[in-house]
Amino acid sequence: GQQVMQIPQYQHVQEGEDFTTYCxxxxxxSNIQWYKxxxxxxxxxxIQLVKSGEVKKQKRLTFQFGEAKKNSSLHIxxxxxxxxxxxxxxxxxxxxxxxxxxxxxxxxx
Amino acid sequence: xxGVTQTPxxxxxxxxxxxxxxxxxxxNHEYMSWYRQDPGMGLRLIxxxxxxxxxxxxxxxxxxxxxRSTTEDFPLRLLSAAPSQTSVYFCATGKxxxxxxxxxxxxxxxxx
Numbered sequence: 001g002q003q004v005m006q007i008p009q010y011q012h013v014q015e016g017e018d019f020t021t022y023c024x025x026x027x028x029x030s031n032i033q034w035y036k037x038x039x040x041x042x043x044x045x046x047i048q049l050v051k052s053g054e055v056k057k058q059k060r061l062t063f064q065f066g067e068a069k070k071n072s073s074l075h076i077x078x079x080x081x082x083x084x085x086x087x088x089x090x091x092x093x094x095x096x097x098x099x100x101x102x103x104x105x106x107x108x109x
Numbered sequence: 110x111x112g113v114t115q116t117p118x119x120x121x122x123x124x125x126x127x128x129x130x131x132x133x134x135x136x137n138h139e140y141m142s143w144y145r146q147d148p149g150m151g152l153r154l155i156x157x158x159x160x161x162x163x164x165x166x167x168x169x170x171x172x173x174x175x176x177r178s179t180t181e182d183f184p185l186r187l188l189s190a191a192p193s194q195t196s197v198y199f200c201a202t203g204k205x206x207x208x209x210x211x212x213x214x215x216x217x218x219x220x221x
Binding site for chain 2: 030
């Protein structure tokens with residue numbers, strides 16, 4: 001099946017620092033979705049990117065889809081303690097979803 | 110609206126026992142799916158359904174059965190539990206596979 005690699009696996013930042021997680025695929029993706037999972041919770045949809053080179057922003061979060069549609073990134077500016085959790089990318093091929101392994105973000109106050 | 114509900118929240122099974130994890134949604138979504146989440150491995154698709162009466166295998170279907178007799182319900186059956194099936198199980202629904210997915214709260218299963 002498709003494989004989406006996500007890095008880094010873990011990231012510890014001081015509150016106020018920036019954070020970025022990356023997803024990479026060896027094949028062209030039709031679209032990519034991003035989810036956030038708080039500790040002990042369930043994944044919650046953040047955004048979907050469809051177009052080559054697309055950039056979307058949600059307050060302090062910036063999502064990008066690569067020009068070749070083989071990679072994507074999520075950047076958080078000036079992290080806050082409420083940003084703690086695991087961020088997953090997911091790609092949809094046909095009727096199936098393939099999730100990245102996730103990046104666990106810890107924010108140190 | 111309850112959204113996506115899963116029962117039970119926690120379950121402990123002995124090896125060889127069978128059980129059914131329940132998933133129900135009141136969002137009138139056609140697409141429903143089951144995932145397992147293990148440390149360091151993200152979410153892996155077990156089975157999915159694109160509508161009532163239609164099911165198909167995902168990435169890790171062995172040891173699990175599903176059925177979809179109604180739009181609302183998508184139960185996951187463990188036929189003969191094994192310790193390797195210890196995991197957190199999430200049900201998810203969406204208008205379709207290309208749309209945002211709504212996840213249930215999860216079932217934490219331990220097989221001893």
